[in-house]
Amino acid sequence: MNRPELVTRSETSASTTLERPPSAQTWLVVTMVVLSGYLLSLTGCAGTQRSSFPVVVKRTQMQMGTLVTITSVAPDRQTAQAAASAGFQEIHRLEGLLSTWIESSELSRINAAAGKEAVTVSPETMQILRASGKIARLTDGGFNILVGPAVDAWSVLDRQEVPSDATLAELRALTDLTALHLDEDRMAVRLAKVGMRVDVGGIGKGYAADMAVGAMKKVGASAGVVALSGDIRTFGLLPDGRTFPFGIRHPRREEALLAYIDLQNEAISTAGDYERYFERDGARYHHILDPATLQPARDCQSVTVVAPDGVTADGLDTGIFVMGRARGMALIEQMPGVGAVIVDRDGKVWVSSSLRGRVRMNEESVGR
Structure with missing residues (x-):
């Protein structure tokens, strides 16, 4: 049978299928393996004439401090490649605006x-700051783009020290979201206190995925996937009319799948305590801090959110992780088009009503 063409291209020194990408959400490994395996099944036999069928192009680059994989589906190879490039x-353009590692960024x-x-x-920076404020309000402050100084104090990957109560008390004043002033008439932003710092890392990749999808559509892509670490946005359908398959990582079994889900015109994002952390005296200290206490949030092992857009999925996974299973799931149930899979502190899996029937548990991983 004739099948669509797959073009795979890596633009980094690493291969496209990775054992351990440098990110806080390496569940993308198993996620993209599921998708990659399916895409390879579309290639058909070598030498088969497939010019009348859609082309699938998959490329990888290092951007925004992580490996970015773009899968583009288009009527021909030139359009598919152009869409991936777009x-x-x-x-890359958004990284120049939003990265805190680039001194000239906004x-x-x-x-x-x-x-x-x-x-x-710019309008883009104002837009993402507004969106961050909205997610903060939805999650009762569980999502907070000002916790960077506290995250640095914990330094879970470097010093691995538990900050003193006095240190955290001093930093708490720097996380006050009311001290972040947005003047939309003048398109200006001000932080009221010395030492405050904005970092949109908890929502920026979802925003970038949304914007990249828009750019790809303008060039002519009919479908695709933009994956920035564990922040993934899909649009359209695969050439055979099927949705895009993904896997959700098990938070306590490295590189094992907890569940599977298919996506169409949706985003998915996961926050977990299993990548950036250290253990001391039997306690796990990770990088997802509760802004109210500046201590690691304790009620969840992982939170996966499915939403219509990347901004919502990316921001909510962190905010709900902080809120905890009960309050977080209650919020999800009130949001049309949004679903979640939550693994609580005891390892029990909770699936929102909107995803029941869509999420397929990996029976080999459940209960282990």
């Missing part, structure tokens, strides 16, 4: 001016 270009300039003056920003 997606990467959009992510967020870096906002942080450098903390406690001093307002900084004029």
Whole structure:
């Protein structure tokens, strides 16, 4: 049988299928293996004429401090490649605005001016800051883009020290979201206190995935996947009319799948305590902090959110992780088009009503 063409291309020194990408959400390994295996099944026999069928292009680059994989489906190879390139270009452009590692970025300039003056920003920066505020309100402050100084104090990958209560008390004043002022008339942003810092790492990859999808559609892609670490956005259908298959990582069994789900015109994102952490005296200290206490949130092992867009999925997974299973799932049940899979502190799996019938548990992993 004739099948669509698959073009795979890696633009980093690593291969496209990775054993351990440098990120906090390496559940993408198993996620993309599920998708990659399916895409390879579409290639058909070598030498078969497939010019009348859609082309599937898959490429990988290092952007935003992580490996970004874009899968593009289009009527021909030239369009598929152009769409993938457009997606990467959009992510690169946004990185120049939003990265706190680039001194000239708008967020870096906002942080450098903390406690001093307002900084004029682009519509994109204002948009993501507004979206961050919305997620913060939805999650009762569980999502907070100002906790960066506290995350640094914990330094779970480097010093691996438990900060003193006095240190955390001093930092708490720097996480006050009311001290982040957005002037949308002047398109200006101001941090009221010296030492405050904005970091949209908890929502920026979802935003970049959304924007990359828009760029790909403009060029002519009919379907695709944009994956920035564990933040993934899909659109359209695979060439044979099927949805995109993905896997959710088990939070306590490295590289094992907890469950499977198919996505169409949706985003998926996972927050977990299993990548950036250290253990001391039998306790696990990870990087997802409760802004109210500046201590690691304790009620969940992982939270996976499925939503219509990447911003919502990316922001909610962290916010719900902090809220905890009961409050977080109650919020999800009130949001049309949004679903979640939560693994609580005891390892019990909870699936929202909107995803029941869609999530397929991996029986080999459940209960282990």
